[in-house]
Amino acid sequence: MEISKKVQDILRHLVIDSWQSEPHQQHQNYAERRYQDVKRLTSKLLDWTGAPISLWFEAMSYVCYVTNMTANASIDYAIPIQKLTGSTPDISPILQFVFYEPVYYRVHKPGFFSESRELSGQFVGIAENVGHALSYKILNEKTAIIIFCSVVRSAMDTAFHNRKVPTDQDSEPFALFKIKN
Numbered sequence: 001m002e003i004s005k006k007v008q009d010i011l012r013h014l015v016i017d018s019w020q021s022e023p024h025q026q027h028q029n030y031a032e033r034r035y036q037d038v039k040r041l042t043s044k045l046l047d048w049t050g051a052p053i054s055l056w057f058e059a060m061s062y063v064c065y066v067t068n069m070t071a072n073a074s075i076d077y078a079i080p081i082q083k084l085t086g087s088t089p090d091i092s093p094i095l096q097f098v099f100y101e102p103v104y105y106r107v108h109k110p111g112f113f114s115e116s117r118e119l120s121g122q123f124v125g126i127a128e129n130v131g132h133a134l135s136y137k138i139l140n141e142k143t144a145i146i147i148f149c150s151v152v153r154s155a156m157d158t159a160f161h162n163r164k165v166p167t168d169q170d171s172e173p174f175a176l177f178k179i180k181n
Contacts, residue, residue, distance in 0.1 A: 038063055049100040051122075058124040058137065058146070062099050065126055069094060093134055097123040097154065105138050106151035120155060121147075 011018050042060045045051070051059060069089050071077045081089050097103060104118040125137035130148040138149050 038067065041067070045099055049098065051100040051124075055100070055124060055139070058139075059099060062125045065128070066094055090133055093126045093136070096134070097136070097152075100124065102155040103136075103138060103152050104155050105147070105149040123152070 008018065010016075038060060041063045042056065045059050045063060046053065046056065068081045069079065069091050071079055075083060079089060101123045103121055103123050105121055107117055107119050119140065119142075121138040121140050123136060124139045124146060127135040127137050127148040131150050135148055135150040136152050137146050138152060139146050
């Protein structure tokens with residue numbers, strides 16, 4: 001809670017009411033309810049995808065991105081980002097990959113023909129402030145570093161596996177994600 005003179009001056013200048021909920025009465029603060037939803041959905045996303053808990057921040061960011069781009073019943077089924085900006089959002093980036101999906105991404109370094117121009121990684125989000133609308137956050141499997149890349153394709157399609165990409169399991173890349181009968 002901020003009640004200093006400086007904060008009061010800022011609130012008055014921006015014509016913002018100063019209101020606090022009672023202690024231990026979270027139901028009075030509407031943002032608390034939304035935050036509970038985000039935490040619940042993040043937990044489900046990590047469970048469903050099998051992503052490591054160390055990616056909790058990326059998962060939460062992804063949940064917030066998707067939540068802001070989809071209709072919300074509490075605002076008469078409007079899209080939150082559309083209410084904020086006044087323009088219809090493009091949901092194409094959401095439809096491309098599933099969180100923690102194995103992907104191949106383009107490497108922009110010259111190499112020999114025997115070397116692959118792709119590396120394998122995991123999709124961990126949409127790069128909102130880097131590149132164009134279809135730029136993604138990719139977790140490099142070897143270095144565990146998140147990079148931004150727009151030249152990305154799914155590694156789930158077995159007909160188009162890149163056999164030059166080195167994997168820990170030579171014959172079964174991404175065997176962890178296969179469905180066992």
